[in-house]
Ligand SMILES: Nc1ncnc2c1ncn2[C@@H]1O[C@H](COP(=O)(O)OP(=O)(O)OP(=O)(O)O)[C@@H](O)[C@H]1O
């Protein structure tokens with residue numbers, strides 16, 4: 157009987173080829189889009205973590221309240237001690253102090269007069285102490301477009317786009333104009349060691365990278381830093397682990413009533429990231445649902461179109477003594493078979509496409525030159541374990557749903573009416 | 581005991597305003613080996629009656645017993661079993677499944693009975709031999725003539741050796757020569773296997789072969805007439 161039905165499926169192209177094509181295309185698109193979404197979301201989350209949020213971040217309470225403004229007058233004082241404490245609380249994590257700042261960059265001419273001025277966003281991080289992982293974390297070496305990484309105090313990296321705009325080259329001197337921790341003006345001279353480009357227009361537009369100690373000097377922030385970031389050694393964010401560390405930290409600071417007491421925030425709690433994570437998940441589910449619906453409709457239509465012819469077959473099978481339940485079950489079995497085959501083929505093609513997108517990627521920077529969100533400008537797909545199975549959800553569901561719906565006609569019609577189709 | 585026993589059988593179909601009575605108070609019985617026909621004008625209820633005998637439909641009132649079973653109160657599955665084991669159908673429009681070969685079309689009924697390979701092969705070859713199509717067993721229906729298709733349909737109905745074969749206008753799509761051919765085939769099967777054949781027909785050619793002619797008009801039996809024992813020869 158099974159062999160008999162298989163012959164039917166194989167020889168009747170409208171029962172096999174068409175639905176398999178629909179299911180295959182749907183599964184392929186689902187898998188591919190899923191990988192692409194995961195890739196973009198994962199990349200940009202990791203990018204945000206490295207540049208801005210960390211996997212965990214410690215700030216003072218008031219700094220946290222307006223962290224986007226980088227209010228260094230509210231920075232953590234006694235950052236060395238805090239780092240020691242953090243290393244004890246969570247020894248597996250890497251803790252780094254950073255100062256984020258906004259400043260004006262002044263480019264002087266050969267006579268020392270201002271030639272050009274532009275706003276920059278600044279990163280002060282540990283670039284010079286031996287064993288520091290910060291340069292690696294931001295991928296500074298591969299981001300270099302000219303010059304070299306800072307090797308001594310007083311050297312800075314500026315972003316390539318900014319450097320080009322103001323005709324600054326490695327070796328030139330520049331002046332940073334910002335605010336000290338007490339609110340007075342601060343001036344500091346730097347030598348441009350090199351230029352960098354990250355492929356993220358938000359950073360590339362105007363950024364400067366200096367050593368943490370230089371910044372502490374320039375901004376009068378001895379033993380102070382705006383933020384302490386914690387990173388998981390594996391390099392990707394796990395919310396549950398982050399939560400555990402956060403709880404341990406909070407337990408120690410429960411009774412700290414100081415106005416400037418430190419607070420710890422997880423990546424998922426920081427501005428926009430929670431929404432971003434939720435958005436990523438919702439997008440995924442919506443996408444799968446849309447495909448289930450669209451494919452069901454297409455298949456249902458195909459099922460109904462083939463229905464007249466199929467009803468004659470069902471009528472005949474009833475006449476030959478097959479029960480309605482058996483016919484309905486074979487219809488569902490056909491759906492499972494065709495759905496599985498189609499989904500398998502579609503998933504394979506989708507994964508192949510995703511793999512290609514994972515290695516090559518699409519350059520988006522031309523399409524959105526003004527992106528303010530930290531997005532990697534080369535979108536890449538990421539193949540994660542769910543990608544192997546996700547195509548089967550719409551593939552199987554739509555096929556079974558489609559056949560189940562068109563098959564209800566078998567039950568709704570009286571046996572004799574179904575049978576009468578034979579006399580058309 | 582008769583194979584088929586109908587008593588005061590009435591069949592009504594719901595219509596827009598009330599009911600349409602297709603069969604009215606029919607009492608009939610059919611025994612083993614009969615070669616009988618329902619005749620009558622279009623709409624007189626022939627197909628409706630065959631459907632009830634074939635357990636595809638149920639009477640509204642009265643009773644219909646087929647092979648001792650009450651058609652009106654069988655479950656879907658019981659009705660399917662009754663058809664599967666005891667009743668063969670032959671249609672005006674052959675209704676062969678186009679994707680299967682002649683052999684597979686005939687074999688299908690036996691698959692439902694879960695017979696083993698060897699039993700199926702013997703039975704299918706026998707059936708194809710009865711209708712003279714052994715040499716076409718690997719053809720597809722599309723490659724056959726109308727007469728050949730109807731002979732495949734006869735083989736399909738006969739392969740499980742049912743007690744009853746119901747044939748609704750089996751000759752309507754065939755020319756005279758092919759009509760005679762299939763009728764002779766069925767007549768021979770009726771004689772050799774004692775299968776009961778019940779036809780529904782308008783066709784004069786068919787009537788010449790029938791041993792018993794039941795005339796329906798407006799859902800009522802108008803006439804039930806036995807002819808002299810079957811001539812077993814086509815009248816010239
Ligand atoms: N499912 C149904 N619903 C309503 N009316 C029906 C139904 N089936 C049959 N009828 C009616 O019952 C009457 C008898 O129909 P039936 O098909 O039995 O006639 P018939 O004798 O086979 O005619 P023909 O020689 O044209 O095949 C017809 O008037 C038909 O319209």
Ligand SMILES: [Mg+2]
Nearest residue numbers: 626627628780
């Ligand atoms: Mg009829």
